[in-house]
Amino acid sequence: MNVLEVRDIKKSFGSKKVLEGVSFSVPENCVFGFIGRNGAGKTTTMRAVLGLLKTDGGEIDVCGERVSYGCTPKSGCIGFLPDVPEFYGYMNAREYLTLCGDITGIDRSTLKSRCSELLELVGLDKEKHRIKGYSRGMKQRLGIAQALINRPKLLICDEPTSALDPVGRKEILDILSTAKEQTSVVFSTHILSDVERICTQVAFLEGGRTAFSGSIEEIHAMKSDTALELTLARPEDTGRVTATFPGCTVSEGKLIFPKASDSDQAELMAFLGAQAIPVMRLERHEADLEDLFMEVIGK
Ligand SMILES: Nc1ncnc2c1ncn2[C@@H]1O[C@H](COP(=O)(O)OP(=O)(O)OP(=O)(O)O)[C@@H](O)[C@H]1O
Ligand SMILES: [Mg+2]
Incomplete structure (x- = not known):
């Protein structure tokens, strides 16, 4: 089953048409690259998938459940890393993750082991400092851990590598690649080498439409x-x-x-x-x- 189905979504802001027919499907346990230039409509599409934006047409299904504006899927199966994640700077990583887990209703004993597992995944398990002293790369890594706290079937990351240096980018790509064992990952980017490194599926957004959607093999088979x-x-x-x-x-x-x-x-x-x-x-x-x-x- 596809974890995400986006069918022909449309969105205008006033007279400006931003999405004019965006469609793509994300299978289970894959890393999906959502590619488009600045202003192509990547964040707009992601906000629609999360139920944070009212579209003008089209349908979105997450884990077989229809997404509607203001209602994120009941099964809680989406994790989200925004392009500029915000944290409580006075907390350390474990405290912040524990807070996120508490809010989502995970019981304390499960949460403790889940936090340890996630901090190890993102390489912050030995980090005791407060988040306010973190580099951008560390904040992105913590953001991924936070987005995975609820064991989502779909992890959406909005340009997780765009502001990072090559070392920070590689760390994020390695984490996303590992995360696909437990979830499908959709990440937006305009850095094509990042996509070639870890994605098995891609969609190109151009002129408000998906100009291409398919597997990396299909591209190479052209x-x-x-x-x-x-x-x-x-x-x-x-x-x-x-x-x-x-x-x-x-x-x-x-x-x-x-x-x-x-x-x-x-x-x-x-x-x-x-x-x-x-x-x-x-x-x-x-x-x-x-x-x-x-x-x-x-x-
Ligand atoms: N709330 C809004 N009101 C008006 N216009 C908007 C709004 N949100 C987005 N837009 C416009 O829609 C277009 C697509 O924006 P969006 O942020 O989705 O692009 P993007 O592909 O994420 O770009 P970037 O790579 O810069 O993050 C832009 O022209 C933007 O100005
Ligand atoms: Mg964006």
């Missing part, structure tokens, strides 16, 4: 977007190749054959061999997340 890059040993041979293969372009001394199939490659190699044109390098450039993102945003 063989039609594979390009060949040919570097000739003698630049003076370039004209002979472009005359025979008019679809290719020349860029920075390389001949680029966009969308080259296996048979296109075989044809090119046969031509180069027959013409005795020496080759310095022939590379296949597989479509990656960045290529696809640039394509969907029309760059």
